[in-house]
């Protein structure tokens with residue numbers, strides 16, 4: 001049976017970094033599900049039609065990692081029809097052999113409720129804003145405002161809000177270096193693989 005890892009958490013908490021580290025280590029497939037919502041937001045027009053017709057090339061747009069694309073993503077992500085249009089693709093991705101890591105907001109709660117391991121990654125707001133600001137060459141204070149706005153919208157929406165699954169393992173990366181956070185996650189996966 002394929003081994004599915006669900007990683008959720010607020011913006012810039014380190015989900016993608018951990019997902020890539022786990023995928024590299026265990027040779028699993030990796031899907032950054034935020035890219036789906038970023039692409040829908042960036043395409044403009046009717047977001048439901050964009051989600052229903054999303055193509056692999058849409059995920060390669062060079063502008064998807066910008067702060068603006070993140071904000072647009074969190075707006076289209078409140079629409080239940082947009083979310084519904086993206087479910088099948090994510091669930092098919094999740095059951096590939098030998099395993100798959102998906103990171104997002106609702107992977108452990110909605111997309112893969114039966115995942116073998118669910119991680120909920122956090123870090124304090126200032127730390128997340130500083131990390132994302134450094135990554136994008138942006139102002140940390142402005143980034144803090146944007147991340148808080150996005151997290152608030154993601155947590156407040158009616159459909160698939162940002163929250164930890166009941167059986168998620170919480171990982172606070174505030175005081176952790178990338179290598180230490182990755183090592184901790186690898187230990188958690190290893191324990192489930194051998195259980």
Ligand SMILES: Nc1ncnc2c1ncn2[C@@H]1O[C@H](COP(=O)(O)OP(=O)(O)O)[C@@H](O)[C@H]1O
Nearest residue numbers: 011012013014015016017131135173176177178
């Ligand atoms: N434990 C960590 N310590 C320092 N920087 C980190 C850590 N984890 C992630 N980062 C950096 O923070 C930024 C956001 O991480 P990322 O994995 O993209 O977060 P997310 O996928 O949750 O948005 C990236 O620039 C990444 O290199």
Ligand SMILES: Nc1ccn([C@@H]2O[C@H](COP(=O)(O)OP(=O)(O)O)[C@@H](O)[C@H]2O)c(=O)n1
Nearest residue numbers: 011012033034035037073074077104105106
């Ligand atoms: N599974 C997911 C993934 C992302 N999203 C939305 O897409 C936005 C961008 O997600 P992302 O994971 O690329 O954002 P970062 O955490 O990388 O900043 C989020 O703020 C959510 O609104 C979602 O609703 N569900």
